Amino acid sequence: MSRRLVLATGNPHKVTELAAIVRAAGLPLSVCSARSLGPAPAIAEDQGSFEAHARLKALGIAEWLRSRGEPGSTLVLADDSGICVAALDGAPGVDSAYFAGPQADDAANNARLVAELRARGLERSPAHYLCVLALTRVDGAALPEADGAVRLFTGRWDGEVRTTPRGSGGFGYDPYFWPDGSARSSAELPPAEKNAQSHRGRATAQLLAALPTVLAG
Secondary structure (H helix, E strand, O other), rough: OOOEEEEEEOOOOHHHHHHHHHHOOOEEEEEEEHHHHHHOOOOOOOOOOOHHHHHHHHHHHHHHHOOOOHHHHOEEEEEEEEEEEHHOOOEEEEHHHHOOOOOOOOOHHHHHHHHHHHOOOOOEEEEEEEEEEEEEEEOOOOOOOOOOEEEEEEEEEEEEEEEEOOOOOOOOOOEEEEEEEOOHHHOOOOOOHHHHHHHHHHHHHHHHHHHHHHHHH
């Protein structure tokens, strides 16, 4: 019998990517976003790490679902991710979605990225994407191999950012990010190829390896 996996993110691109990967694995999970189930609360992301944000979002959405009578075995998965640029001392980091301000979109964030690099006389810099997934149950029961109610999965994707974009796929900073050893930007990679090597793909591979044990609990 299928169980529900609720994704605690308001980013539709992340929902699409994560749902596709989980479905392709053939696990008995029905994937949906928290927003599709009702007026999901906004979880304040005011901490200094991807891990803390992912944990807060997973627990916050689980508590909301619990208050709505969601079955305790329902799983909640939160994602926090971003890009860390060496020349910018690790920025945008946890502020990747809001690099150009609270209401910023991808174009504005990328424009600031380019401006910050060029202000330093640079056209490129080493960088990496980081993704942390946090998995929990609605009832807060302990998960296998987890320190309590939340289990974390982390993926990293190394490369460099450049000031000249290329490609129209992906989202966020993808047109400006070249993975190590690649002649193509992240935005030029087919979705399946990107998912196989990206930060989110790597974190999700760890998640998929753990889910059979989680589902058996």
